[in-house]
Every structure is written in C-alpha cells, then in structure tokens.
Amino acid sequence: MNQSYLSLGSNMGDRFEMLRQAVLQLSTFPSITVTRISSLYETDPVGYKEQEPFLNMVVQLETELNAVKLLDVCQKIEQNLNRKRLIRWGPRTIDLDILLYNQDNIKNDRLIVPHPRMDERAFVIVPLLEINQEFKVEDNFEVDGVRLWKSYKDIEMFLQDVRMEL
Numbered sequence: 001m002n003q004s005y006l007s008l009g010s011n012m013g014d015r016f017e018m019l020r021q022a023v024l025q026l027s028t029f030p031s032i033t034v035t036r037i038s039s040l041y042e043t044d045p046v047g048y049k050e051q052e053p054f055l056n057m058v059v060q061l062e063t064e065l066n067a068v069k070l071l072d073v074c075q076k077i078e079q080n081l082n083r084k085r086l087i088r089w090g091p092r093t094i095d096l097d098i099l100l101y102n103q104d105n106i107k108n109d110r111l112i113v114p115h116p117r118m119d120e121r122a123f124v125i126v127p128l129l130e131i132n133q134e135f136k137v138e139d140n141f142e143v144d145g146v147r148l149w150k151s152y153k154d155i156e157m158f159l160q161d162v163r164m165e166l
C-alpha cells in the first residue's frame with residue numbers, strides 16, 4: 001500500500017463545495033482510501049495576486065495506484081468539477097496536486113514529486129504539517145496570509161457538512 005499527500009485549492013464558485021466534492025470523489029474511488037484531512041484554510045493568492053482568496057487543505061490517502069495513475073484520478077476530478085484555467089496560477093474551481101508519494105522522488109514528463117514548489121507555499125505547508133508532523137520545514141519558513149477557516153473532527157463530519165457559500 002502506498003501513502004500520498006494531496007493539496008487541494010479552490011478560489012472560484014462555491015469553494016467549500018468544490019473541496020467537499022473533490023474529497024468525496026477521492027474517497028469513493030475504488031482503490032483510494034482517504035485517511036486524514038487537514039483543516040480548511042483561507043489563504044491569500046500566491047503568484048498571480050489579482051484574484052480572490054483560496055480555500056486550501058491537504059489530505060492523506062492510501063492507494064494501490066501508482067503515482068501517475070493517481071495523477072490521472074486527480075485530473076479526472078478536476079475535469080468533473082469543471083475546472084477551467086485561463087491564466088497560469090490564476091483562478092480555478094479546483095486544483096489537486098500530488099505533494100508526496102511514499103518517500104519517492106519521481107521525475108517524468110507528467111509528474112514531479114515531491115511537488116517542486118511546495119516548500120515555499122505556506123498554503124501547502126501549514127495544512128500538511130497539521131496531518132504530517134514528520135515533514136521537515138526549512139528554518140526560515142514564514143507563514144503569511146494563511147488563516148484557519150474551519151476544522152472537522154473527522155472526514156465524515158466534513159463530507160456531511162452542507163453550506164452555501166458564494
């Protein structure tokens with residue numbers, strides 16, 4: 001069995017519902033078990049700044065899929081949730097990135113793992129540290145623009161939560 005961590009982010013439409021649907025689709029995929037979820041964080045946009053704040057979270061999962069197959073699933077979920085992306089690092093309904101896959105270092109034409117930009121992204125590191133205390137951060141790591149938005153006791157409580165957010 002393989003363990004992986006994914007980063008999820010949304011800043012278009014009903015951001016909460018996008019995250020909830022993405023985790024629901026992951027958790028109902030046959031060879032994936034979502035084992036932990038972080039809290040949800042509201043985060044200032046990084047990279048391209050002229051856009052709405054994001055909701056971000058990180059999930060831990062176990063899977064029999066190899067990393068490229070897992071990426072296929074992530075991209076399928078992005079399509080299902082109607083992701084449209086016009087600007088690099090710009091607004092999106094949902095983004096799923098593979099942060100870690102076991103302790104593997106992967107580099108091929110579709111995938112780089114660990115995710116090459118994760119170390120500099122507080123919106124990734126803060127939720128990741130919440131569910132993976134073994135992850136080592138750089139000494140000068142700064143947390144800026146990341147605010148706790150909502151926490152859940154467990155995955156079921158998250159999946160059952162229904163709210164309308166515009």
Ligand SMILES: Nc1ncnc2c1ncn2[C@@H]1O[C@H](COP(=O)(O)OP(=O)(O)OP(=O)(O)O)[C@@H](O)[C@H]1O
Pocket residue numbers: 071088089090095096097098099109110111112113114115116117
């Ligand atoms: N670890 C990874 N997780 C997800 N996609 C990756 C990874 N490494 C490389 N990729 C590739 O990156 C491509 C572009 O991904 P995407 O459009 O989500 O980028 P982005 O989210 O805008 O930017 P960033 O990669 O900085 O988060 C994907 O088609 C995928 O093949």
Ligand SMILES: Nc1nc2c(c(=O)[nH]1)N=C(CO)CN2
Pocket residue numbers: 008009010043044045046047048054056089090095123
């Ligand atoms: N706060 C925040 N900023 C971003 C995000 C994101 O998920 N959260 N995703 C990006 C593209 O990967 C670019 N900038």
